Amino acid sequence: MRALAKRCAIDSKDKWVEDNEQNYIECYCPGCPTYHECMKAGGEKLFCARQTSKCEIVRLGCECGECSVAIRSRLSLNYYCQDGPARF
Numbered sequence: 001m002r003a004l005a006k007r008c009a010i011d012s013k014d015k016w017v018e019d020n021e022q023n024y025i026e027c028y029c030p031g032c033p034t035y036h037e038c039m040k041a042g043g044e045k046l047f048c049a050r051q052t053s054k055c056e057i058v059r060l061g062c063e064c065g066e067c068s069v070a071i072r073s074r075l076s077l078n079y080y081c082q083d084g085p086a087r088f
C-alpha cells in the first residue's frame with residue numbers, strides 16, 4: 001500500500017502544471033492563431049497541463065509565452081497542444 005501511494009505521488013508530480021479550474025480559466029489558448037473550431041468544440045485548452053489536442057494542428061503562432069499560467073509556472077516552451085504537456 002505504501003509502495004502504491006509513493007508511486008502515485010511520483011506520477012502526480014510528473015506533470016509540471018496543475019490541471020485546475022483557475023489555470024483552465026486563465027489559459028490563453030482560445031485567443032491564439034493556431035486555436036480553431038475543432039479544439040473549441042472539444043473544450044480543449046490548458047494543453048500544458050493536460051494532453052495534446054485530438055485535432056489537427058497547423059502552427060500559426062502560440063500565445064503560451066504571454067500566458068499568466070506559463071509565467072507563474074516558469075514555462076519556456078510553446079505548442080503544448082501538439083508537443084504534449086510540460087513535464088519535470
Ligand code: SF4
Nearest residue numbers: 029032062063080081
Ligand atoms: S498551446 Fe500554444 S499554439 Fe497551442 S492552442 Fe495553446 S496557445 Fe495556441
Ligand code: SF4
Nearest residue numbers: 027028047048064067
Ligand atoms: S501555457 Fe499555453 S497551454 Fe498552458 S495555459 Fe498558457 S496558453 Fe494554455
